[in-house]
Amino acid sequence: MVYKKVVVQNKLGLHARPAARFVELANRFKSDIYIKKETATVSAKSIMGVMVMGVNKGAEIIIEASGSDEQEALEALVELVENSLGEEE
Template sequence: MTLTRELQILNKAGIHARPAAMFVRLASKFQSDIFVAKDGEKVNGKSIMGLLMLAAGPGSRLQLEIVGPDAEKALLEIEALINGRFGEV
């Protein structure tokens, strides 16, 4: 199964080291391949360095592509993490 979704980064600092680590920790729980793209650059969502290279600041729009047997569950949990502002106030 392949699912795609565009999500906006809502936390004030964007994706820096802590949110990137949270994203990768969550993404790594799933069997599915998880890709994140911004402005045409696509990276492995299970790579901290890849996510940081996107330089996704506040308000950035990311395109998620999740391919695999648990894609639906992965999308729901990743969407909740991003929409929850990575736990930042």
């Protein structure tokens, strides 16, 4: 298992469009992937789970991956978050 703490930088956080991008990317990997925020943990492969978390700009989340491609999954998802989830600032 690998994990990394990241801060969400895009203006509106993980709202519909960036959440969909995040989940789509997570689903490309075989590993189990989770997002943790405070005491909540959801599957990064579930659009409803990700949206229910209410991750806003400046929120600190932990991305956790476990499986055969865990390192690649973690790196790709962290990069997406660090690059404002593909949205303009």
